[in-house]
Amino acid sequence: DDLDSEVLRYDAGRVGSRRLTRYTNDGEGNDAWFQVYNSTAWLVNVGITGWGKRSEIRGFEVHDFQRRGIFVLFTVWLDAVTLNCRTSNAPHVEDPGDGYNENVFNKGTHWSGFFTYDHLMQHILTDWRISNCGGVARGLSPWVPDGPADTGNNALFTVPVNGFAPEIQLISSGFQYDWDTVGGEGFLRDSIFFAASGNQEIYSMLYMSNWEDADGSMTGSQGRTVIGPERAGKWWHLDYRPGKCEVRSKWKFPQRLCRKDDRRLASMFTVVMPQKNTQGSAVFQMIYTDGENERKTRQGSMTHFGLTGDGSVSACTPPDPCDETTSRSWDPDLTGPFNHARYGGWYLWFDLGTPAELTIQRVQMEDGAVLLQAMTLPPGTVVEDVRVWAESKKREYVFTLASSLEEVRAAEKGDLYWFDAQTKTLYWRVVSGFVESDSTFDWIDRKRWGREAFTRANLSVQDIMSKNEFQLHIDIDCVRDENAANAFCLDKPVFAVPPMGCPEGEVMLSIDECGLPCELENNCQVCKKDKHLFDFAIEADDNGNENKMTVSKCNKKGKKMQEGGTQEKWFSEQRGDFDYKVSFQEEMLQIHCFGLGTRWNLL
Numbered sequence: 001d002d003l004d005s006e007v008l009r010y011d012a013g014r015v016g017s018r019r020l021t022r023y024t025n026d027g028e029g030n031d032a033w034f035q036v037y038n039s040t041a042w043l044v045n046v047g048i049t050g051w052g053k054r055s056e057i058r059g060f061e062v063h064d065f066q067r068r069g070i071f072v073l074f075t076v077w078l079d080a081v082t083l084n085c086r087t088s089n090a091p092h093v094e095d096p097g098d099g100y101n102e103n104v105f106n107k108g109t110h111w112s113g114f115f116t117y118d119h120l121m122q123h124i125l126t127d128w129r130i131s132n133c134g135g136v137a138r139g140l141s142p143w144v145p146d147g148p149a150d151t152g153n154n155a156l157f158t159v160p161v162n163g164f165a166p167e168i169q170l171i172s173s174g175f176q177y178d179w180d181t182v183g184g185e186g187f188l189r190d191s192i193f194f195a196a197s198g199n200q201e202i203y204s205m206l207y208m209s210n211w212e213d214a215d216g217s218m219t220g221s222q223g224r225t226v227i228g229p230e231r232a233g234k235w236w237h238l239d240y241r242p243g244k245c246e247v248r249s250k251w252k253f254p255q256r257l258c259r260k261d262d263r264r265l266a267s268m269f270t271v272v273m274p275q276k277n278t279q280g281s282a283v284f285q286m287i288y289t290d291g292e293n294e295r296k297t298r299q300g301s302m303t304h305f306g307l308t309g310d311g312s313v314s315a316c317t318p319p320d321p322c323d324e325t326t327s328r329s330w331d332p333d334l335t336g337p338f339n340h341a342r343y344g345g346w347y348l349w350f351d352l353g354t355p356a357e358l359t360i361q362r363v364q365m366e367d368g369a370v371l372l373q374a375m376t377l378p379p380g381t382v383v384e385d386v387r388v389w390a391e392s393k394k395r396e397y398v399f400t401l402a403s404s405l406e407e408v409r410a411a412e413k414g415d416l417y418w419f420d421a422q423t424k425t426l427y428w429r430v431v432s433g434f435v436e437s438d439s440t441f442d443w444i445d446r447k448r449w450g451r452e453a454f455t456r457a458n459l460s461v462q463d464i465m466s467k468n469e470f471q472l473h474i475d476i477d478c479v480r481d482e483n484a485a486n487a488f489c490l491d492k493p494v495f496a497v498p499p500m501g502c503p504e505g506e507v508m509l510s511i512d513e514c515g516l517p518c519e520l521e522n523n524c525q526v527c528k529k530d531k532h533l534f535d536f537a538i539e540a541d542d543n544g545n546e547n548k549m550t551v552s553k554c555n556k557k558g559k560k561m562q563e564g565g566t567q568e569k570w571f572s573e574q575r576g577d578f579d580y581k582v583s584f585q586e587e588m589l590q591i592h593c594f595g596l597g598t599r600w601n602l603l
Contacts, residue, residue, distance in 0.1 A: 022053055046065065108135075111154055113156040116158075159209050210227060234324045267335040339369070356489055375426055376423070386419055434469060500514060
């Protein structure tokens with residue numbers, strides 16, 4: 001403060017124990033955004049980075065960076081970004097020194113354009129322009145003849161797989177590539193497009209990392225696309241119909257890309273009680289006493305309803321790929337895709353048996369969505385042994401036993417559960433709920449409690465509710481297993497994934513839909529895209545006379561179900577140069593084509 005002083009004082013940006021560089025405020029104690037607008041960086045180790053809790057970076061350009069173009073944490077909007085990995089000047093730039101971070105500028109195996117963190121991120125990426133980031137820019141073989149081989153674990157986009165489990169934290173739109181400088185559209189499928197960094201023996205990020213490509217532009221896909229690890233098996237295989245999903249197998253970290261359609265993404269903690277403060281289960285250290293890593297130790301698995309699954313402890317172990325069942329560790333995060341309004345659900349399995357006390361907390365999901373979960377209880381369990389209840393700020397609300405699974409799906413507040421006494425399967429909903437001071441229960445008032453979604457440019461990442469705001473407790477009255485820290489029931493359940501529950505004649509088409517078997521082979525006769533109740537095909541003879549009409553009855557999805565019909569139905573529409581009207585009269589289907597003066601009677 002003293003301009004005449006010769007003493008240089010360093011201000012660490014702290015008020016008490018809080019760093020203003022991380023917890024930015026407006027000078028009056030109110031939260032404020034750290035904003036970087038219209039800036040350019042070049043010949044730097046990292047273009048832009050930061051550990052701030054909330055940032056807006058807009059109009060940022062980075063050229064000729066050394067290690068990472070962009071590496072930021074927590075809640076960040078990255079808008080109008082120009083990522084120009086290597087300009088034509090790069091080969092002429094000498095390394096500044098001999099140290100590890102001084103001699104790698106021109107090593108094409110060393111750098112990543114965008115590097116994200118493992119968890120607690122909320123990143124929205126919009127309107128990026130990417131150039132000079134392909135194999136030629138890296139100087140690597142096979143893109144450059146006689147260039148060095150790519151032995152690194154970096155790519156344009158790199159995600160860590162050696163940390164905590166991820167939530168739903170990445171969404172993007174408006175990406176554009178300079179195809180001439182990245183190697184053409186094939187760049188989107190090259191190995192150097194997407195990679196994983198770190199030890200690949202950890203379950204969580206390897207099986208549950210995710211990215212939503214909101215308009216398909218980041219990956220060159222058709223429409224809104226969900227990206228999830230191919231190694232997770234069926235967990236991120238949202239739809240089994242042709243053309244709905246694809247695997248980018250050449251990527252260093254292969255991913256499955258699926259059309260999102262009406263599905264949602266959610267994340268939460270599932271904690272076998274007791275708990276370590278607000279973290280994972282304290283049970284792990286009671287059972288594993290030789291210094292085992294909870295993120296490398298399998299706790300159980302998750303499987304979508306309708307699949308057969310695999311209850312064995314060897315179903316899949318990182319880095320091996322999974323199949324219908326995906327293994328998970330003692331890391332409490334559970335992240336995945338869903339839309340269980342009609343069909344589907346997540347089946348949870350615990351290798352040591354049914355947890356006597358299980359809580360679901362730190363929920364991240366859209367309000368009103370239907371997320372159904374289930375687990376199998378011990379053979380002798382009766383419904384009186386089950387208690388499902390919610391907790392907010394130490395207030396309790398007991399969920400109600402439903403008479404059917406359909407009631408659970410349809411519950412407006414998600415506060416019902418159902419116990420199938422025959423299969424010993426317990427079903428419940430995960431909700432972002434809240435117990436009010438008057439003991440009523442509903443979806444949380446996000447504005448009131450400061451839990452509104454992070455939204456920019458019409459894209460959103462949902463906020464995560466705290467343990468104090470919502471916990472769903474599932475308590476099972478059972479004899480406990482002393483050899484499992486008294487945290488699990490002594491009698492062990494049977495691994496049995498619930499069926500999809502498709503109507504007769506239909507099969508599982510996706511994680512949340514049933515339909516005709518022919519849809520899996522893409523050989524159904526499909527009605528016109530207008531999806532009227534009837535489809536009309538008019539054929540002409542060799543003389544051009546329109547003398548044949550085929551009429552098919554269609555279901556609501558536009559699939560041909562049968563020829564003709566017996567009920568009375570009228571339908572009018574303009575087609576071409578003539579009008580036609582259809583009527584059912586007893587067993588006769590009549591088509592009147594007024595412009596042609598013709599009538600067809602079809603039995």
